[in-house]
Structure formats: structure tokens, C-alpha cells
Amino acid sequence: MRCAGTLRIALCVTLWLAAVPLAGAQTHEEMVALGQQVYATYCVGCHGADGDGEGPGAAMLIVKPRDFTSGIFKFRSTPNGALPTDADLLRIVTDGINRTAMPNFRLVPEVERRAVVVYVKTFFPKWEERGAGAPLFLPAEPAFLGSPESIVRGAELYEMLDCGRCHGAGGQGDGPSATTLVPDSWGNPQHPFNFTQGALKGGAAPVDVYRTFMTGLNGTAMPSYGDIFADPDGEAIREGDAWNLVSYILSLRTQEDSAR
Numbered sequence: 001m002r003c004a005g006t007l008r009i010a011l012c013v014t015l016w017l018a019a020v021p022l023a024g025a026q027t028h029e030e031m032v033a034l035g036q037q038v039y040a041t042y043c044v045g046c047h048g049a050d051g052d053g054e055g056p057g058a059a060m061l062i063v064k065p066r067d068f069t070s071g072i073f074k075f076r077s078t079p080n081g082a083l084p085t086d087a088d089l090l091r092i093v094t095d096g097i098n099r100t101a102m103p104n105f106r107l108v109p110e111v112e113r114r115a116v117v118v119y120v121k122t123f124f125p126k127w128e129e130r131g132a133g134a135p136l137f138l139p140a141e142p143a144f145l146g147s148p149e150s151i152v153r154g155a156e157l158y159e160m161l162d163c164g165r166c167h168g169a170g171g172q173g174d175g176p177s178a179t180t181l182v183p184d185s186w187g188n189p190q191h192p193f194n195f196t197q198g199a200l201k202g203g204a205a206p207v208d209v210y211r212t213f214m215t216g217l218n219g220t221a222m223p224s225y226g227d228i229f230a231d232p233d234g235e236a237i238r239e240g241d242a243w244n245l246v247s248y249i250l251s252l253r254t255q256e257d258s259a260r
């Protein structure tokens with residue numbers, strides 16, 4: 001484009017502005033195009049150009065970057081086996097994943113984070129057809145969270161539901177099954193979380209603990225307990241028990257984690 005003369009320059013600037021899609025991306029196509037740029041800037045080094053988790057940085061990492069082509073996602077508010085919602089993906093992209101190389105992208109403008117979410121979904125072509133699962137309703141934290149009674153009841157549940165089989169009687173990730181777990185869905189070794197360590201990978205707040213055991217972590221041995229808590233029978237499982245279990249898990253923390 002040749003620009004000369006005042007009018008021409010004005011026209012050129014207008015055309016140039018129109019060619020920069022960053023600011024006002026709106027349509028699906030525009031979001032995909034913007035997302036592709038964002039992905040190439042920030043994500044490709046780990047997750048790979050094809051979204052298969054085989055970026056040049058992957059070989060150096062112990063916890064491997066996600067292969068987006070598998071359609072299997074750990075950190076979701078949706079039922080076991082379902083795809084995550086856009087909000088789930090945006091949360092992870094924004095906050096990152098503690099204890100892994102997955103960085104947070106809080107400083108990247110929101111429209112770019114939303115666009116990269118749209119783009120990441122294109123690596124799994126069945127996404128549109130299958131859609132995300134219905135998200136779990138996440139209630140507000142109850143007042144009894146963390147009370148001594150709630151912790152005692154949570155410890156009973158931890159034993160009854162046999163969380164210790166993997167996470168260990170004291171929650172240190174050293175249960176009898178911990179060493180016998182088969183590799184995860186992506187062929188990597190998996191280790192039950194050590195609850196004494198503080199912030200979970202998927203978030204540090206009580207609601208993150210709640211979400212994790214209600215929906216499970218797809219692709220790993222971490223099961224979903226949503227069905228058990230959905231319908232309290234008043235005896236084995238009582239009203240509020242999911243939060244009692246959260247109280248107990250959080251009481252095991254011996255280190256505060258400043259990761260977020």
C-alpha cells in the first residue's frame with residue numbers, strides 16, 4: 001500500500017487500523033484468528049503448534065503440558081468425562097496451575113485470554129458437537145467451614161470414602177495405592193496430592209477443593225464423588241457433608257502456599 005498526500009494517509013491509517021484485529025474481536029472467526037496469534041505468542045512453546053502437548057519445552061518438564069487434541073481435561077466444573085466450560089478454561093489460563101510449569105496469564109488482556117480459549121477448543125474437532133457438560137453448582141462457603149465439629153465430621157468422611165487409599169491416612173499422598181497407580185491417560189506417572197502442602201494445583205480456595213472431589217480430575221485416578229454427595233440420605237451422608245470434607249482437607253495444611 002502506497003501512502004502519500006494527507007487524504008491518502010488518513011485512508012491508509014483507517015485501513016491499517018481495520019487490519020489490526022486485536023482490540024475489537026467479536027465474531028467467532030475473529031476470536032479464532034486472534035486466539036491463534038495469542039497461542040503462537042504464549043502457548044506454543046509448551047503445548048505445541050498442533051496442540052498435542054509436544055512443544056519444544058515439553059521434554060524438559062516433569063508434569064507434561066496438556067495435549068488438547070485428546071479432549072480430556074483435568075480441571076473442570078463439569079461432570080466426570082465431560083468437556084470443561086469456557087469459564088473453566090479461562091480460569092486456568094488466567095490463574096495458571098500451581099506446582100507445574102503452567103504460568104498465569106493475568107497480565108494478558110481479557111479479550112486475548114478469551115480468544116485463546118476459543119482457539120484451544122479447535123484442537124478437538126468434536127467439541128462443537130459434544131459441547132461442555134453442565135457445570136456443577138458451586139454454593140457459597142457455609143459459616144461452619146473450618147469449625148472443629150466440621151473438621152471431625154470431615155475426618156470421618158475421609159475414612160469412610162477411603163480417600164486415604166491414595167492420599168494416605170495423614171493426607172501426605174502416600175496411601176497404599178499411591179505407588180501402584182497406572183500412568184494417566186496421557187501416559188505420564190501420577191501422584192496423589194499431598195494435602196499438607198497447601199494450595200492445590202487447581203486453586204487454593206476452599207471452593208477449589210470442593211470442585212475437585214465433586215467432579216474428579218479426568219485422565220487421572222482421582223475419582224468424582226459428586227453422586228455420593230448429591231443425594232444425602234441423612235445417615236451415611238448428611239446435609240453439608242461435602243463442606244465438612246473440605247474443612248478436614250484444609251485442616252491438614254501445614255504450609256501456607258503463597259503461590260496465588
Ligand code: HEC
Nearest residue numbers: 042043046063064065066073074075092093100101102116
Ligand atoms: C511453560 C509451559 C507452559 C506454557 C507456556 C503454557 N502451558 Fe498450559 N499447561 C502446562 C502444563 C505443564 C500443564 C499441565 C498441568 C497438569 O497436568 O497438571 C498445562 C495445562 C493447561 C491447561 C489445563 C488442562 C486441563 O487438563 O484442565 C490449559 C487449559 C492450558 N494449559 C492452556 C494454556 C494456554 C492457553 C497457554 C497460553 C496462553 C498455556 N497453557 C501456556 C504448561 C504450559
Ligand code: HEC
Nearest residue numbers: 161163166190191192193200201202209212213220221222
Ligand atoms: C484412586 C486414587 C485416589 C482416590 C481414592 C482419591 N484421590 Fe484425590 N487425587 C488422586 C490423584 C492421582 C490426584 C492428582 C492428580 C493430578 O494432579 O494430576 C488427586 C488429587 C486430589 C486433589 C488435588 C487436586 C488439585 O487441584 O491439585 C484433591 C483435593 C483430592 N484429590 C481430593 C480427594 C478426596 C477428598 C478423596 C476422597 C473423597 C480423594 N481425593 C480420593 C487420586 C485419588
